[in-house]
Every structure is written in structure tokens, then in C-alpha cells.
Amino acid sequence: MAENEKVAIVTGGARGIGKEICRELLAMGMTVTAVDLKAELLDKLPGELGNPGAKLQTAVCDVTDSDNFSKLIEDVAEKHGRLDVLVNNAGITRDNIVLQLTDDDWDLVLKVNLKSAFIGTRAAGKIMMRQRSGSIVYMSSYSGLEGNRGQANYAASKAGMLGLMKSTAKELAKRSVRCNAVCPGFIQTDMTDVLPQQAKDMAMEQIPMQRFGKPSDIAKAVAFLASDSSAYITGQTLSVDGGMHT
Numbered sequence: 001m002a003e004n005e006k007v008a009i010v011t012g013g014a015r016g017i018g019k020e021i022c023r024e025l026l027a028m029g030m031t032v033t034a035v036d037l038k039a040e041l042l043d044k045l046p047g048e049l050g051n052p053g054a055k056l057q058t059a060v061c062d063v064t065d066s067d068n069f070s071k072l073i074e075d076v077a078e079k080h081g082r083l084d085v086l087v088n089n090a091g092i093t094r095d096n097i098v099l100q101l102t103d104d105d106w107d108l109v110l111k112v113n114l115k116s117a118f119i120g121t122r123a124a125g126k127i128m129m130r131q132r133s134g135s136i137v138y139m140s141s142y143s144g145l146e147g148n149r150g151q152a153n154y155a156a157s158k159a160g161m162l163g164l165m166k167s168t169a170k171e172l173a174k175r176s177v178r179c180n181a182v183c184p185g186f187i188q189t190d191m192t193d194v195l196p197q198q199a200k201d202m203a204m205e206q207i208p209m210q211r212f213g214k215p216s217d218i219a220k221a222v223a224f225l226a227s228d229s230s231a232y233i234t235g236q237t238l239s240v241d242g243g244m245h246t
């Protein structure tokens, strides 16, 4: 399948890293559906991505809603006749030290970050197994590899994504359906802009390359894993973090 005939779904695609992933996959000629919560952000997306016309579709959907998210994936595959790429990118933080973490903040972060990836994997996996090809990319995190103070819920969700990714990679490999994860370090987006300056300074001290990442740094890694350039790579975790995790 030529890259420009592929069909992709990107969750959390309206802003931040997800938006840059949409831009990158569109540049490869893919037909992309950006999924997100806020219609007003999705409405602005075509203009922000250079008005790609029918190559870009948008859909308001809460990825924790199992029925709606699964149906959305099935509908995209039916409309375009195939589904080649799912990027499980939507994610949130609810940071607190573990001794003060509430049940609600634990449950919410696990649901948005990890359960949604499971729901997406199950729905897309069925389509891709029938098709005998596909690539599922999981947006994990440096925190999922190393843990992070104040992020026990987030780190657990991101580590959980790696377990989900590796198990699914083993189950789906025989039909050339690949699963891989990207672990961003500290990337400049709305998610990190809200951190206090002291936290940003401490983060910078840990980055050997001495700069925060750009959303496009992550998007290029996702594009590689989504494309046939990585045709023999599955079950892998790619750190994109300026050298933090080695």
C-alpha cells in the first residue's frame, strides 16, 4: 500500500503533539481523521494544517467512551475502505504526590491514557487483522519508562501502555499488524506550558541536548513508525527525548 493511499486516525489530534502528527501524516499523503473533545478546536484544524480538503476529516469523540470510539473507528474504516494507522495520542495529567493522590485522579488518568488505548487497539486491531496490515502507535512517555515525582498515576498509565503495546504486538504480528510506542521527553505544548518555571528549569537540567523538544520532533518519529519505512519493526519503544533515556 502506497503511503499516500493510507488511512489514519489520530486521537488528541486538535492541538499539541497530535496536531503535528496530523500535519506529518498529511504531508505523506495519508487521509487523516483527527479525533478530539472540542469541536471549536477541530473546526480550526483544516486552516491550521493548510486546508488539505478531504484528506483531513475531524470527529468529536471522547476516547474513553468505548461504544462511541469503537464505532468511530469502524465508521472511518468503512467510509475509506481501509484503516492503516491508529495513533493513540490523547492524554492528560492530574499531577500530585502519591500520598495525596485521589481515587478520582488515579481513575481518570488511567482511563483517558490507558483504557482509551485499549479500546482503540481492540477496534482497530480487528480491522487491521482482517486487512492483514496496519500500524498502531502508542504515545507513552519518559515518565512511563523512569517514573516521575508527582506523576504516579500518569507514569503508571504510560508504563501500562507499553505493556499493552508489547502484548498486542506479539498477538497481531503474524498478520503484519505492527505496534510500537514513542516516549517523548519534555515537549513544548500546552500540557507543559502550565508547569512552574522551577519545574521547567529542573527538567532542562536532565536533558543532555539542553533543549525542550518540539511537537514536530515527536511527529516525525510517529510518521516513521506509521510508515512502511519501519515495516520490520514491532513491539518497540522509541525514546524521543534529547538523550534523557539511554
Ligand code: NDP
Pocket: 011, 012, 013, 014, 015, 016, 017, 018, 035, 036, 037, 038, 041, 061, 062, 063, 064, 089, 090, 091, 092, 112, 139, 140, 141, 142, 183, 184, 185, 186, 187, 188, 189, 190, 191, 192
Ligand atoms: P495536549 O494537552 O496539548 O493535547 C492533548 C489533546 O488530547 C487535547 O486536545 C485534549 O483535548 C485531547 N484529549 C484529552 N482527553 C481526551 C479524551 N478523553 N478524548 C479525546 N481527546 C482527548 O497534550 P500534548 O500534545 O502535550 O500530549 C499529547 C500526548 O503526548 C499525551 O498522551 C501526553 O501524555 C504525551 N506526552 C507529552 C509530553 C509533553 O512534554 N508534552 C511528554 C510525554 C508524553 P482538550 O483540548 O479538550 O483537553
